[in-house]
Amino acid sequence: MVKPRKIETLDGIQDFSTVADYDLLQRNMRDKGWLVTDKIISAGIRHGQVLEVGPGPGYLGLEWLSRTQNTVLTGLDISQNMIDLAQKNAKEYGHNHRTSYCLGNAAAMPFQEHQFDAVISNGSLHEWEAPERIFYEIHRVLKPGGRIFISDLRRDISFLIRCLFYAGTTPPKMRKGLTSSLQAAYTAHELEQILKNTTLTYTHVEANPFGLVVTGVKPV
Numbered sequence: 001m002v003k004p005r006k007i008e009t010l011d012g013i014q015d016f017s018t019v020a021d022y023d024l025l026q027r028n029m030r031d032k033g034w035l036v037t038d039k040i041i042s043a044g045i046r047h048g049q050v051l052e053v054g055p056g057p058g059y060l061g062l063e064w065l066s067r068t069q070n071t072v073l074t075g076l077d078i079s080q081n082m083i084d085l086a087q088k089n090a091k092e093y094g095h096n097h098r099t100s101y102c103l104g105n106a107a108a109m110p111f112q113e114h115q116f117d118a119v120i121s122n123g124s125l126h127e128w129e130a131p132e133r134i135f136y137e138i139h140r141v142l143k144p145g146g147r148i149f150i151s152d153l154r155r156d157i158s159f160l161i162r163c164l165f166y167a168g169t170t171p172p173k174m175r176k177g178l179t180s181s182l183q184a185a186y187t188a189h190e191l192e193q194i195l196k197n198t199t200l201t202y203t204h205v206e207a208n209p210f211g212l213v214v215t216g217v218k219p220v
Helices: 016-031 037-042 059-066 080-093 131-141 159-168 172-184 188-196
Strands: 048-053 071-077 099-103 116-122 142-152 203-208 211-217
Touching (some): 016 080, 016 172, 037 059, 037 142, 048 059, 048 131, 059 071, 059 099, 071 080, 080 099, 116 131, 131 142, 159 172, 188 203, 188 211
Parallel strands (some): 048 071, 048 116, 071 099, 116 142
């Protein structure tokens, strides 16, 4: 039986010390090849201007930029400390001229309609305070023909996968955060019900052993 969902945070990761630890966690995931960059590219997101919701320290978007050409990335995050860190990491990658990061709440995005060729996000969905509103905003800023790739944990993963995640989480002090994130994550059914109440009628929810993925192409 799946336990009821427990809200983790509505404010993102703000504390500077925790931001630094999360940066190390994401670096380790990158170095282990655990980021979903390949899946984003396989979903057809290979060109244009892309928005990343909740980029954190930025590694996913920066790896995507490294594997694509004629692309630019805009990151929207609720934490100024995360934005500062993402900007620093973008300079290390040599992608500062292809990136821009701004502070804001995804429930009221500071962007024009039909601005982006794609919207991506990984690992932030379970923290969205008003997911229906944010999905509406994603639809609004996406160009006709634009693509969506949103991935996150799932609350009903198997015990074995949960143990593998826990053991592979470094630094170890971040394991408590993994547990709370899993408790706040959605099941595929819950996410499908949320999407039914949005303008994203063209999306598909996939549940894999490790998490959930929402993909779709906005009708022209």
